[in-house]
Amino acid sequence: MEKLMEILMEINPDIDYKTEKNLIDGKILDSFSIVNLVAQISETFDIEISPKYLIPKYFNSVDAMWEMIQAILDEE
Amino acid sequence: MNNFKKVLLHSLLLILFVVILLVLFMVPYFHGEYYFYQDYRVRQSLSGKLDTLIIGSSHASRSVKPTILNEELNINSYNISSPVMSMYGRYFMLEKEIKRNPIKTVFIEISFNALTLDRKKLGFEGDIYVLGRLDNTFERLEFFKNAFTVDEYKDIFSDTIRRSKVSLEKDMVNMFKSLKNGKKEPNQSIVQYETLGYLAVPSNNLSMTAEHKKKALNSTSIDIEIKEDNLEYFDAMMKLCQDNGIRVILIVTPVAERMILSNRNLDGLFSQYIELAHKYNCEYYDFNLDKKASELYFQKTSFYDNIHMSDQGAEIFSKRLAEIIKKVNDGEDCSKEFYNSYDEVKDYIMD
Amino acid sequence: MSLVSLSFFLFCVLLLLCYWLFPKKIQWIVLLVFSLVFYAFAGIENSFYILITAFSSWLGALWLDNVSQKSKQYIKDNKDNLTIEEKSILKNKTKRKKKLILAGILLLNFGLLCVFKYANFVIGQINTITRLFNTNTTINSLSLIIPLGISFYTFQTMGYLIDVYWEKSEACKNPLKLLLFTSFFPQITQGPISNYQQLSSQLFSEHKFDYQNFAYGFQRMVWGYFKKIAIADMLAPYVQLVFQNYNQYAGITVLIGIFFYSIQIYADFSGYMDIVCGLCRMMGIKLTENFNRPYFSKSIAEYWRRWHISLGNWFKTYLYYPIAVSRWNTKLGRKCNEIFGKSVGKNLPASIALIAVWLTTGLWHGATWGYIAWGGLNGLIIIFSMWMEPVYAFAKSKIKIKESIWKFFQVIRTFILVTFIKVLPEVGSLTAGLGLWKRIFTNHTIPTSFGTLLPFVNKLHLMAIIIGTILMLIFSLIQRKYSVGKLFNKIPTVIRIFILSLIITILIIIAFGLNNVSGGFMYEQF
Known part of the structure; x- marks a missing residue:
């Protein structure tokens, strides 16, 4: 979880990831940041994020992202 | 079901409002006087006074001046022709005017396509003009039902909208001017009060060089097949006049030389018209066969185009027509004033 | 079928009657029938290709689903018997198989799209190159009639297929339902390109009649028609004149012309969207939005x-x-x-x-x-x-x-x-586009009057266009905070209906009054 926070802080340090639940729908993270984020997450956790996960549901909050990472790890 | 009732009610209300607004929009066109051929008020003002009518298509409306006929023959005539008038349109207008006037004489113009025109190919333009000139809703509905086919309705609607737009614009401009000047502006579109239905057009030079004449001679032909529906209404007009004891004079108005020279089969066409004249035992004068035609009408100034006379030409022709009629009325035999065939005329022109 | 036509009007009336009067269970079938009729209007000969797309996607999606499910089931059933390596090999095999199926169907459908849209372009380029080498071989361009909406329905349906591949979406079992998704007529000519999950939930659920949706939808349609008829279609001939003759007009005239184009294309495209979204709303169907005040x-x-x-x-x-x-x-x-x-x-x-x-x-x-x-x-x-x-x-x-x-x-x-x-x-x-840009920047003629600034424009039309554009602007500004529909519906019913009738009458007058009527009007005096 800390690793995830680290990545997010690197991408955009001004956001309060603990409370923000609307990162995508609220247009706080744009598509460039997402691409970057995905690249970092897949490298850090050694997983492959299939495009099917690239929807707001999985990226709107840190918790959602963490759940997604867990789900992918379980699948593999 | 409450919802559906609401929808139905609101839809009907919407449609009602749209229809009312459209009708209001069309009022200046049908009942105003900004439509070019709109002469119903003129004819209304003359109703009961006319004893002679001139009816035909644009050939007649551009070449016969009732003012001259009235002066020369001491009659009260009106020219109820309009462009591209179909035979049905002519019958309708004729019947209408005969009902409200003590008509004694009718000049029917039957130039080269009067009986051969194919209404389907030609389109509804002429009938639109007649529709506009009627003044009574029931008449309009009756005419509309008979003159137009369902596939023409959409285009007629478009056409009516366009003319209504123009009429409304002119109406508003006039109203604005009247308010500005403090008095009612005269409507300048309706010239028919002065011209008694005649509509002038300017002259164009239609003279031909000898070369030109040679090239044009018999180079083309026209449709000479008389159509059933045209004949039907022609018969109806004849019967109408017969029943009312009206003298019918069939006339062919002058056309430019190039029209006469170019077409091979004019005699084929007009021989049929002559037959019709005999059938109904009415007078028939083809002013293209007039021996004086070449000295009366100038190719440079008497014509607007191949088939229509200009204002200058109409002035001369109307006088000539009056002259012939006067002679006939005085008991003279005018057949010697005319050639016997178009071939004869062509020979004359070619020299 | 043009949206501004009597046939489309009758089509809509019939559609709404059938949709709301028939049992809710077959609402989607009504939509399918009307979509196919709409498509057939564009020419039955080319209706064949949309069927290929729909059917191949239906088949492909089911196949993909089948392969995934089979593999997952197998692994689940044999959880204890298989090693991690064996599981991995199996997963890769499944993945490869799925990739092949997907590739095949994508190739078929995008292939069709490319042939229809780009074959002649490619041929043209080849001819240009061979001409450079002075050879006499020119390939003749194909005479192809592009099937209606192929760019839209191909993308939409391939999106569905890819979603199934990614297991983002379930495969649609009913081929007719997928055919409806592919050929849904409001979207077929200009989009919007919808996503399967969103659209299918709208298309296949049963809709209960709601007066507000019906009224709002209708009002939105009228607004769309207003944009199209009173603004876009009025600007179109002027824009065409500028585009075709830019070298004959002053730079500033051409500049005004391109701004006319911006307004025209927005009014036309978003107006079309308003019409189809409005129609769908009248049926309780929500279409995805395509515009969000883009010029802001x-x-x-x-x-x-x-x-x-x-x-x-x-x-x-x-x-x-x-x-x-x-x-x-x-x-x-x-x-x-x-x-x-x-x-x-x-x-x-x-x-x-x-x-x-x-x-x-x-x-x-x-x-x-x-x-x-x-x-x-x-x-x-x-x-x-x-x-x-x-x-x-x-x-x-x-x-x-x-x-x-x-x-x-x-x-x-x-x-x-x-x-x-x-x-x-x-x-x-x-080259023409660049030429037009050049004209704007290099021609510095200053027109001295309205007639020379905009020689082809009718003043009355321009006034109408300006009023229409200002209205659009006002609506957009209102929309930042409020729903224009809600505000409009606060007006008392009869007045509201009267306003709508007035707009509709004006649109009828413009649409029919600008028509080029067939049948030569040789003696036209007006």
């Missing part, structure tokens, strides 16, 4: 999130993300990060994906160099802005401007930029 955007990137939104979303989901987060691209990003630093590491992969997206977007819009250049230009600007972001941020922090003024400047700048870029492919060819 502050950057080109933002503009493309607000103009033709569904297309942008399609490209983002099915082209941009897959390329951007693909293995090779992320590897590249990582390498660049090590060698050139964080900025390059972040921006390069995104730039590659963007180039791919924008060239394809350009091509999607049309098979000409003009469109390819246009797409590339949009892409380059977005990429450039992305790389320059830290510079802009730095500059902004140093220069003190009031926030609202800066935002206003950004909006105007973006609008002007968008207007210029937009016309490049529309003038006829790339």
